[in-house]
Amino acid sequence: MSNEIEAIKDPGLPAHVHRRTDTDPKAAKKAERQVAILFLLSALGTITLIGSYIFIPQDVFIFFPVLGNTNAHQLFLGLGMAASLFFIGMGAIHWAKTLMPDEEVIIQRHEFRSPDEDRADFVKAAKDGAAAAGLGRRSLIKRSLGLSLGLVGLSPLILLRDLGPLPGDSLTKTSWKTGTRLVTDPGDRPIRPEDLEVGAVAQTLPEIAKGEHRKLSDIAKDAVLLIRLRPEEFNLDAERLSWTHEGIIAFSKICSHMGCAVALYEQQTKHLLCPCHQSTFDVTRAAKVIFGPSARPLPQLAIKVDSEGYLVAQSPFNEPVGPSFWERSS
């Protein structure tokens, strides 16, 4: 805006208006009592807290509207603590608002910028310091120092190397081998085709030797879902169809997007849904992605029955299971 236009003027800080507590001693006395009552309520809160801690058993539940059945110990402990803290605050603020001076005060700001001579002195001191150290002249020292500092910076990287092993083939291999039996999870029981009715879903893992402990990091790769459809419901090519057995099809349960367990199966639509990011897979079409962020179908495990009539893997997974990673080839 140009200078000729006259702006509306600042009328300045409005005159101070006194509160009743400033002018009326009775009002001030009343405010004082109110503050004291608030502080006493806090004390009462602490006593409630101590009493609840000692006298209310931990297993008593009482009914409260809105809250429902509530653990009495936890509730009164918490309410006592809340009151003990809250009312100290209320008392202090009420005190400040009614009895402490409420006249606004003006102070001036200072400039942050240092005066020119201070700046000049600083530059000189910095330059003198650098010159005294001879950094500019002694390039041999400068360069060797640079080198050694750089190398020192590398050492944490070296020292952290043992945080974990290299991936090796861990991301591409699972425990499934040719002939590995599928067993129920939980229960570890081998499964016959007739155990599964049409429409049923079973969560399975590869069989392990008796007494052997299953590691979570194995489950994170090995979990397999068995789903039984009517064979005519499949819409698969010949190879994939040969990976199924009497309408039973097996997929990795680990989402091809970010590794969550793909646990929601919709019997009506024959869709598998991952609850994390809603990637949706069509079971009849080899878990093709029909919705959501996943870019790849769930890997299918080829299955058959062994001589004893139990479901087994025809072969290991033919691709890595779980989320993508750089070295994955497709």
Next chain:
Amino acid sequence: MTARERIAGSVANYVDERTGAAKWMKKNLTKVFPDHWSFLLGEIALYSFVILLLSGTFLTFWFDPSQREVIYDGSYEPLQGLEMSAAYASTLDISFEIRGGLLMRQIHHWAALIFMAAIVVHLMRVYFTGAFRKPREFNWIIGVGLLTLGIVEGFLGYSLPDDLLSGTGIRIAEAIIQALPLVGSYLAFFAFGGAFPGEAFIPRIYTVHVLLLPGAFLALITVHLMLVWYQKHTQYPGPGRTEKNVVGYPLLPVYMAKAGGFFFIVFGVTAFLGAVASINPIWLYGPYTPAQISAGSQPDWYMGWLDGLVRMAPPLESYIFGYTIPWNILIPGLIVPGILFTGMALYPFIESWITGDKREHHILDRPRNAPNRTALGVMSLTFMLVALINGGNDIIATTFDLTINQIMWFSRIGIFVLPPIAFVITKRLCLSLQRADRELVLHGRETGRLVMMPHGEFVEVHEPISPEKAWLLTQHEQNPPLALEESDLRGVRRPGVLKNKLRAHMSKAHAVSVPKATADDLKEIEHH
């Protein structure tokens, strides 16, 4: 002199002779702080941090950050005899065996949610009022840093109990690390000490959660507050308030009583929530195992937008020379958040580049008087809101009887369409509000009293507003856009024409305003 004064005096003397503290204290005890409810938002964040330190320390006394497998034999019957990690079992023990343990867990979690909410709302206050302008750019960057660390700290915190829900969150975090080109699978194996989930992760993030990040918080918060203290607080415009002064209440006693009292109120409210509002009931989720999941898996709200972005990403992956680049993870999980947070950190510099304004500002802007900035802010919030909505698409779908696909498509389109619409609407709203301000100054306040004129016309009586109000509505500067010549005086085109054009264009958009009322305008009206 009373005995008490003598004792206090000799203590003060002892300290001052060794530190010279009296000089500093004298100056700072009378320091003035402007008063406004919106200045309490940062305080809430600070107090929540203190509550987090206190309640967190309590929890460390019983929490066992180990993924060693144990058989649960505590008092919660549904889980008795189950295999679980020591971390999960000890969290159950804190909830069921330790008196006050559940209360502290719930206070800790509520305080974390309040901490993050307070930071975000505080950031919005600082942004929309232009408090980030010179000389406060450093504090803006520190603030963005604290927000970022807060998100990480919160995620690590709710991951520690190793329950089914949080384990799923860790799985997703692992997938993001693993998705990085070239180094992803190596980094994931280093972080987890081998294949996911391994037994190393919980103890490691425990150290980060209780030592490294709180240390970083303490350092950053200290600098943040020291700068606020040294630079003095900004103030809202008003009569008697200038760029050169601070109008408010002195630290002693008013501000100390109010700020100290407010700490207890925040703590009290948090304790009340911890007492009555159940949060993260991990015993209902069960221990983590990679083959299971609970439907409706939701992160805490400050991670929800990130999850929403990941959910709405298109199924895009590249396979180049036998290597995989999972864009469906990298774009929503790293690239977009990276751009958002970098843009946010750099915003003060971007704005001052656009406006060419290198002066100090201590009087806050009313958001309507910076329409472009306000519109950009609302646009960013709209983006985040769409992402957040999509992060809860499963919950929304079941609550409102919609399909997930509908919400997902709404979000996928909305994330591009709604933010620009929000920008346009906000900018117009700001200009309308400026127009209303102008009208108010020039024609006064509508009184609601109708008067019939002699010739039968009805008019509403307007009453002039107070000089204080008139000043508030007109005190802001209205600067013209930058005049950037494309060529210099001799007609030679300047270097960086394109950059200058862009800058001029943005500067023009930034300077759009309704001329504020002036004393001249008022005089002119009186003449009529």
